[in-house]
Amino acid sequence: MQYWLMKSEPDEVSIDDVMASKDQTTPWFGVRNYQARNFMRDQMQVGDGVLFYHSSCPEPGIAGLAEIVSAPYSDASQFDAKGKYYDPKATQEQPRWISIDVKGTQKTRLLSLAEMRTIPALEEMTVLQKGSRLSITPVTPAQWKAVVKLLK
Numbered sequence: 807m808q809y810w811l812m813k814s815e816p817d818e819v820s821i822d823d824v825m826a827s828k829d830q831t832t833p834w835f836g837v838r839n840y841q842a843r844n845f846m847r848d849q850m851q852v853g854d855g856v857l858f859y860h861s862s863c864p865e866p867g868i869a870g871l872a873e874i875v876s877a878p879y880s881d882a883s884q885f886d887a888k889g890k891y892y893d894p895k896a897t898q899e900q901p902r903w904i905s906i907d908v909k910g911t912q913k914t915r916l917l918s919l920a921e922m923r924t925i926p927a928l929e930e931m932t933v934l935q936k937g938s939r940l941s942i943t944p945v946t947p948a949q950w951k952a953v954v955k956l957l958k
Contacts, residue, residue: 808854809945810845811868811933812908813861821858821870824910831875831909835883836891838903842942846904847878855950856908859933860916861941867918868953876907914957927952 812834814820824832837843856872880901883891896902922928932943945953 808849808851809857809947809950810850810854810874811857811859811931811943811945812872813859813933813941815862816860816869817863820860821872821910821913824858824872824908825870825913829909830911831907833881833905834908835881835905837881837905837941838891838893839940842940843902843904845942845944846906849944850874850878850906852876855945857945857950857953858908858910865916865918867916867920867922868914868957869916870910870914871912871954871957872908872910874906875909878904878906881905912957917953917956925952925956 819832824830837846852874854874856874857868858870858872860866860869881903883889884893884896884901884903885898886892893902922931923934928934928949931945931949932938
């Protein structure tokens with residue numbers, strides 16, 4: 807099992823949206839960074855743990871826990887010519903972008919980015935590194951345990 811931090815803008819998809827959905831599952835779409843796409847395509851497995859992170863909002867931070875519940879598949883948003891995630895170079899035969907389904911398992915208190923920075927066990931976490939902007943990053947088992955302990 808691996809662990810991931812996945813960023814979502816709460817005005818697009820929040821942990822509340824996921825937890826309120828019928829089966830608490832959402833497709834993770836719109837990823838347009840090759841490294842993040844490759845994590846989804848090549849490394850994520852069903853059952854992997856996810857730290858659901860709210861980004862680009864007044865108080866960014868971890869807002870819940872989730873898990874990967876599907877294999878990767880073609881992101882349909884790349885083909886919507888009127889959508890903001892449209893990619894004219896993508897074709898049905900050769901899609902460029904990947905989606906994966908994520909199931910919310912628990913809404914938590916917000917573990918803010920500011921609070922995360924004060925926790926020694928998290929100091930090496932990718933999201934806390936200067937210049938880190940990836941929407942999906944790996945999380946070590948020790949970092950996962952530290953975060954889950956803080957959220958209990």
